[in-house]
Amino acid sequence: MSNLETEPTERVCAPGSGHPGDVEVLDPRDVPLGGLRGMNVRRTLPQRSRSLIGAWCFLDHYGPDDVAATGGMNVAAHPHIGLQTVSWLFAGTIEHRDSAGNHAKVRPGELNLMTAGSGISHSERSTPDTTVLHGAQLWVALPERARGIAKRFDHYAPPIISGAGYTAQVFLGSLLGHTSPVNTHTPLVGAELALEPGAALDIGVDPRHEHGVLVDRGQLTLAPGSGSGTILSPADLGYAAAGCDTLRLTAGHEGARILLIGGEPLREELVMWWNFIGGSHEEVAAARDAWQATLEIAAAGPLPAGDRYGLPDGEPEPPLPAPVLPTARLLPRSQLPPLPEATPTIATTTNTTSPAAPPEMAPTATEPTPPTTQRETEVPEISEPILVVHEPDERRYAIYEGEKLAGFTAYRPTARDEGRAFVHTEIDEKFGGRGLAGTLVSEALADTRDAGLRIVPYCPFVVAWLKKHPEFEDAVDWPAA
Known part of the structure; x- marks a missing residue:
């Protein structure tokens, strides 16, 4: 299934943390797949608080959906890389069609697993005889060593x-004495279970795995190991950290149907x-540029042999173009600038006078310069992915560590919306x-410049940063003194 959000969020997915015996409840969010009358899905992965369960990185739960009212599923050809x-x-x-030449029907109780590898495209449509559509679409992230493998369908x-x-x-995987023959590239488990009213089941699981339990119907109490039980309602996804060798599932008075997923934590960013x-x-x-190139070539004639994605045969509709890339980008931890041995805490820098602040004013915070060497023991631990996000409704760029807001740089539009006047930068003292201030400001100013907008610096920290980066000079309108 394609992610049909018009402005999908770009995110760093990294393994989270948890305590054996505890249950974290992940609530779904509704995502429309086809306009006002289209079907909705309930998305529980990824979330800001948890992006992966093992290598499972995406979970859409939908239905029971009245196809006569919504039109069901109709997702034209779209690309994938790096996942199953x-x-x-x-x-x-x-009905499934893909560019590897596979044409198959997805039916209840049958697994259809498509491996994208370095590139594939496929389409999915509910069949004319379908009156009710109900199920789940999940993605598995491929580890780096497998992201370039050939496309495949099982x-x-x-x-x-x-x-x-x-x-x-x-x-997928092994559970309850049964092992699936389907190949995966990291240790995984996936199963559907139906419990009778009031039934209790102790399932032996691999303690190296973390697990998720999605409730499709009924209520279920999930208790990992000797931990206390947590009640899950329909559409809830309960997360149990690695470290337990037993999951106790207890159904409510109506019984329960669930999907259980799990796997070894994927130690990759x-x-x-x-x-993608x-x-x-x-x-x-x-990958986005390559897909757009595929569409341009296909519009003019046949695709050449060896096209990265290809297109399914017999498609009744044109393929889906890719959305526009977000205005801000993610910075994986491995790409963060090195940290200095001693860095002054950056608190708040703001300009309270209006409208002008001369560029000569002394900043109250300065961007630290990384030293040539640093001792590893002096580097603060960063345990969550760092994310810089443009939040236009707030008129700011924000920087997050995982789900925690670490700081922001605020701006106001200039006359005729030709630029952004940056007036305030703040990093919480805990961070x-x-x-992070330098990372935040560099991303915010680069994004502003790339959008063709002028940078007007009032914030002292932004002023100081720009003076150290003359390559931005062509995009800066310095305020009059």
Whole structure:
């Protein structure tokens, strides 16, 4: 399935943390897939608080959907890189076509797994005989060593296994004594389980894995190991950290149906945007450019052999163009500038006089200059991905460490909206000493310049930063003294 958001968020996906025995409840957000009458999906992965469960990086849960009212699923050809798509249905049928020449039907209780590798395109449409559509679409991030593999499609109908008060189908990995033959590139598990009313089931799991339990119907109490149980309602995704060898599932009085996913934490930092997963912003941007080139070539004639993506045969509609890349970019931790041995805490810099602040004014904060050497023990630990985000409704660029707001630089539009006057930069003192102010301002000013807008510096920190970066001079309108 394509991420059909018109402005998809670009994010760094990195393994999170958790305590064995605890359950974190991830609430879904509604995402429309086709206008006012289109079907909605409930997206529980990725979230700011948790972007991965094992290598599982995306989960859309949808239905039961009245196809007569919404038109069902109709997703034209679109690209993927760096991931595997997992389609699992409870009701209805979806027709799948891809550029590797596969044409298949996705039916309830049958796994369809598409491996994108370095590039594939596919389409998904509910069939004319489908009246109710209900299921889940999941993505698995490929590790770096597997992101360049060939495109592939696998189909598997797992047997129904049963025990006291439950039935299950294991479509990936091993669970309840059954092992799926479908190949994955990191250790994973995926299964559907149905529990009778009031049934309790202790499942032995790999303690090296973290797990997620998505409730499709009914209520379920999830208790990892000897931890206390947490009640999950329909559409909730419960997360259990690695370190437990048992999950206890207890159904409510109506019974429950769930999807259980899990895997070893993926110790890689990934950038995910739209339908692409790569190792850097540049890799994702190049994948987008390659898809747009595929569309341009296809509009003029046949695609050449060896095109990165290709297009499925027999498509009734043109393929989906890629959205515009976001105005700000993510900075994986590995790309952050080195930290100095001793850095003054950057608190608040602001200009309270209006409208002008002369560029000669002495800044109250300065951008630290990285030394030639630094002792590792003096580098503050950064435990979460660093994200710079343009928040136009707030008229600011914000910098986050994981889900925590670390600071921002505020601006106001200039006359005729030809530029941005930067008036205030602030880093929370808890995040001081990491060079985040310089990272934030450099990204905000680069994004402003790249958007063709003028930079008007009033904030003393921005003034000081610009004086050290003369390459921005052509984009700066210095305020009159």
